[in-house]
Amino acid sequence: MGKVTWKPGTMIYPLPAVMVSCGAGENEYNIITISWTGTICTDPPMCYISVRPERYSYNLIKNAGGYVINLTTSSLAGATDWCGVVSGKDHNKFREKGLTPVRATKVSAPMILESPVNIECAVRSITELGSHHMFISEVMAIHADEKYIEKETKAFRLDKTGIICYSHGKYFTAGEFIGKFGFSVKKK
Amino acid sequence: MGKVTWKPGTMIYPLPAVMVSCGAGENEYNIITISWTGTICTDPPMCYISVRPERYSYNLIKNAGGYVINLTTSSLAGATDWCGVVSGKDHNKFREKGLTPVRATKVSAPMILESPVNIECAVRSITELGSHHMFISEVMAIHADEKYIEKETKAFRLDKTGIICYSHGKYFTAGEFIGKFGFSVKKK
Numbered sequence: 001m002g003k004v005t006w007k008p009g010t011m012i013y014p015l016p017a018v019m020v021s022c023g024a025g026e027n028e029y030n031i032i033t034i035s036w037t038g039t040i041c042t043d044p045p046m047c048y049i050s051v052r053p054e055r056y057s058y059n060l061i062k063n064a065g066g067y068v069i070n071l072t073t074s075s076l077a078g079a080t081d082w083c084g085v086v087s088g089k090d091h092n093k094f095r096e097k098g099l100t101p102v103r104a105t106k107v108s109a110p111m112i113l114e115s116p117v118n119i120e121c122a123v124r125s126i127t128e129l130g131s132h133h134m135f136i137s138e139v140m141a142i143h144a145d146e147k148y149i150e151k152e153t154k155a156f157r158l159d160k161t162g163i164i165c166y167s168h169g170k171y172f173t174a175g176e177f178i179g180k181f182g183f184s185v186k187k188k
Numbered sequence: 189m190g191k192v193t194w195k196p197g198t199m200i201y202p203l204p205a206v207m208v209s210c211g212a213g214e215n216e217y218n219i220i221t222i223s224w225t226g227t228i229c230t231d232p233p234m235c236y237i238s239v240r241p242e243r244y245s246y247n248l249i250k251n252a253g254g255y256v257i258n259l260t261t262s263s264l265a266g267a268t269d270w271c272g273v274v275s276g277k278d279h280n281k282f283r284e285k286g287l288t289p290v291r292a293t294k295v296s297a298p299m300i301l302e303s304p305v306n307i308e309c310a311v312r313s314i315t316e317l318g319s320h321h322m323f324i325s326e327v328m329a330i331h332a333d334e335k336y337i338e339k340e341t342k343a344f345r346l347d348k349t350g351i352i353c354y355s356h357g358k359y360f361t362a363g364e365f366i367g368k369f370g371f372s373v374k375k376k
């Protein structure tokens with residue numbers, strides 16, 4: 001069949017590469033970049049992040065019971081990568097990357113002003129899976145940059161933000177538009 | 189801050205749009221397209237899919253205790269969208285889309301030959317969240333199309349497969365290469 005078989009691994013891609021902001025007060029504010037994230041339920045809107053317990057942000061998120069998922073773009077790609085590589089033990093990531101913390105409305109963690117979409121999340125449970133613990137969470141509020149809202153249609157154009165994805169160790173822009181959901185059954 | 193606040197919703201993007209193949213025997217073989225999927229643990233390699241219990245595939249996956257995640261590409265985009273829109277109650281999706289079921293090695297569900305990467309998954313638990321139930325799963329084996337393995341380096345070039353993503357109701361190719369993980373701290 002022209003295929004090679006590998007031992008089990010993590011091969012679901014492309015994934016988002018989100019900056020998760022956390023901390024209960026300004027002196028704790030930190031950012032960790034995560035691709036082990038996604039939506040797990042539509043109603044109620046729920047999502048998860050999986051984090052290694054040895055990461056500096058792990059206890060910040062666990063103790064505060066909340067965090068913010070900030071979507072990332074081409075112009076944030078350098079900061080996105082860097083916040084996934086260095087530790088908040090050694091760096092003030094907001095200050096060193098010129099990112100602006102903004103108070104959220106439902107959780108104590110800050111939002112990143114420069115991100116086009118901020119998703120406030122409240123932790124509902126933590127599942128210890130192995131290398132990673134999964135924070136199962138409920139979405140509490142969403143904030144979107146109004147400059148991407150079309151005046152006529154009120155549609156939010158996420159595709160105009162320069163949003164990026166992470167695929168098998170590499171970052172990419174979202175590329176060519178293929179079709180809308182349901183395009184395969186649309187009447188011409 | 190130039191942001192508008194929305195009520196809670198599902199806004200984590202871009203996500204994969206995978207074809208999940210399921211069924212315990214040829215007469216049951218079906219495909220459901222899912223974006224509520226991702227990696228939840230690196231070691232052991234674990235992932236999830238979230239499925240509405242009223243979907244035809246739900247009981248196929250639950251009863252068999254396994255399924256296959258098949259990554260999707262530009263050339264599979266039409267089939268990917270269609271398999272997310274119509275029901276296996278009314279359609280033989282493999283036959284109608286000319287897709288080839290291939291026996292997997294660890295689960296009873298078939299793999300889709302035309303997909304560049306097949307991920308065999310065994311269900312470990314089901315969490316009932318609301319509209320969707322989350323199948324928490326362990327990756328049992330991976331099969332990759334050998335034509336994307338570079339002869340010299342043995343690297344698997346997922347970025348050469350034409351892999352696609354799903355973002356806020358639209359499908360896109362993975363676009364321009366930005367950098368490898370760690371690029372922000374690499375010595376020049």
